[in-house]
Amino acid sequence: MAKMKVALVPKPGADFEIVEREIPNPGAGHVRIRVQACGICYSDILVKEGPWPGIQYPRAPGHEVAGVIDEVGSGVTGWKKASASASAGTAARTALACRAAAEISSIAAT
Helix, strand or coil, X not given: CCEEEEEEECCCCCCCEEXXXXXXXXXCCCEEEEEEEEXXXXXXXXXXXXXXXXXXCCECCCCEEEEEEEEECXXXXXXXXXXXXXXXXXXXXXXHHHHHHXXXXXXXHC
């Protein structure tokens, strides 16, 4: 199976570690994005340092991504492979939020 590199925080306050993981297939209603750029925001710093109770480690911070859809799960409509995509948060799990982010990034790129 194909592999990807992931920057993980193994435990609160630890340095980032680069590890290889299997590339997961998208589930029903989801798309997989080949990430081309990823931002780290203040909430990710808090995840790295560990002040929030209940966060499980190891953890891969970085939810602000831009890339290209490289796989589409069953039941997905309106999205296809090779479409540009961008996300800024967990709301990207819904198609409408992904579309809004993609539209914003395409406007910013012009």
